[in-house]
Amino acid sequence: MNGVGAVLAKTKSEGRAALVGYLPVGFPDVQGSIDAMVAMVQAGVDIVEVGVPYTDPLMDGPVIQHAADVALKGGTRLKDVFAAVRAVADAGAPALVMTYWNPVLRYGVDRFADDLAKAGGAGLITPDLIPDEGAEWIAAAERNDLDRVFLVAPSSTPERLRSTTLACRGFVYAASTMGVTGARTTVGDAAEVLVTRTRLMTDTPICVGLGVSTGAQAGQVAAFADGVIVGSALVRCLTDAASREDGLAAIRKLSAELAAGVRAGR
Amino acid sequence: MTDHPSSTGGGTRPGRFGSYGGRYVPEALVAALEQLDEARLKANIDPAFQGELERLHRTYTGRPSIITEVPKFAQHAGGARILLKREDLNHTGSHKLNNVLGQALLTKRMGKTRIIAETGAGQHGVASATAAALMGLECVVYMGTKDTQRQALNVARMRLLGAEVIPVSHGSATLKDAINEAMRDWVTNVETTHYVIGTVTGPHPFPEMVRDFQRIIGVEARAQVLDLVGRLPDVVCACVGGGSNAMGIFHRFIDDESVRLIGLEAGGEGVDTDKHAARFSTGLPGVLHGAFTYVLQDEDGQTLESHSVSAGLDYPSVGPEHSFLRDTGRAEYRPITDTQAMDAFALLCKTEGIIPAIESAHALAGALEIGREIGPEGVILVNLSGRGDKDVDTAARWFGVLEDGLHPDGLHPDGLEQQ
Incomplete structure (x- = not known):
């Protein structure tokens, strides 16, 4: 079976949370982003979120907005996303593509699912597609044995937690706080409350994202979640780097710190 | 109700x-x-x-807003009768x-x-x-x-x-x-x-x-036109950015099959250039800002930048009900270029003493075009969605009506050049 299920079963059997790392394709350029994703895997990231840069990323804070801007101005195309997926899979980690919905819609939902499966991808995370609107995607994912990760939020009602988790395969993405992506100094109680509420509804693993940036925070979240998702903090390693080598070194260092964090959490 | x-x-x-x-x-x-x-x-x-x-x-707000017949303006539209729904007279100057x-x-x-x-x-x-x-x-x-x-x-x-x-x-x-x-x-x-x-x-x-909050425009206007003309208009015109003033005036007329509903989009510098906001001319269905509707987008589904002389129409997407009305043929949509809109703007100022918003001037330009098509027996209702006070600076520059160095509002001496 494709997907992230095997990795999450393995991390669970090791008594730890999985580390999920996000980077957008095309930042600082296509090859640079692929190198960074591979470096992340080598340094201990279990699952990679391969981000599709999009002109209107309304769930993202300034760090990822900037990266998407650079990627698009640099001419990044959807075909580059499939290349990144292939590279991550070859490096030994499942690749989940994180994308706003319109690029998939324009490409063709079935065609996207086919090409993602062909590239060795694990599935999709869809921040602006709720299962209510996702019938076409869910059918295409079924056909291609792909994961579909939908989000739950602190504002989700019990009914929506139930229906959303029912539609998920792979894991459930718990958005820890109300807000957009970006590192935060504290990960509030809301995350743990949400995970507890979500567990009442599903046996599917639950990974927590939005705001985690340090090994210590990863450890806190790992205490109650099946996986810890880190995005902006990793992107910032590349944003702040003076050179390509410095960027990759920073990615390796943070990935290792986070990987230690998810192992120290329990 | x-x-x-x-x-x-x-x-x-x-x-x-x-x-x-x-x-x-x-x-x-x-x-x-x-x-x-x-x-x-x-x-x-x-x-x-x-x-x-x-x-x-x-x-x-000052509702109901009046309708105004504009015969001198209409002389430039082949003699068709043109009636303006005066949303420009609302408090704050628009619908x-x-x-x-x-x-x-x-x-x-x-x-x-x-x-x-x-x-x-x-x-x-x-x-x-x-x-x-x-x-x-x-x-x-x-x-x-x-x-x-x-x-x-x-x-x-x-x-x-x-x-x-x-x-x-x-x-x-x-x-x-x-x-x-x-x-x-x-x-x-x-x-x-x-x-x-x-x-x-x-x-x-x-x-x-x-739409439901805006449909009062059409509810009032339909009764006002019946009262003044004794029959329904042949055409209802409105500019379409996101499309709220157009849905507002169209909606009450949707079941009146004899009434043509025509939305005017920003054609910018022309739909054959990449500087326009004519979603129905070159856009494709997609998702933007939470709705599935026509969107100006490239082949990867990235949103394209729109362009219009009017800020209110400068938007790469459009309300989904307009997409539905367009595909079903119940409403028609046409592009109006910056130049056409500014010409209509100037014409209404000079012939009728009304300064329209540049957005609404697109609807006026549409009425001029359609009036010539339907002839002197026709009756056209135009939604004058806003007044042009906010646009005086843009218009003054467009037409060069001030001496060099003078700026109408004094707030941004470089004005358009800053874009």
């Missing part, structure tokens, strides 16, 4: 107009959208709510207040204390700031920096009314980016905040709700 709007807008399920519309949003917003839907459906049938809104329309007052009342009903809004030309921002001042709500308006420059007077107006105006400089720095930023604010502060979307797009229930 005798002619209560349908709740499905002709679609097969709630929130859909045919295949258009829907709710493409982060899960975090769904609870707020459900709450809003419940509140507005209750308000639709609540006499107390309707009574309060009606009282505000009468005593604050935008119709919607904002409704949503502000709903905000209070939902127990929220803060509203946020996006604005392009500034008309919706000014209306939002006005309603917030009236009802004691905190108000934050997001506006692209390209628009804060070309509509500086409206920025000042909003600030005088007590609103905070936050310039948005990323992306294309226009309306679409202001909406992105407002969405980010909303998802963060949704507990206390209502997002007053200014047009008939966004996730369900916004397209339906905003």
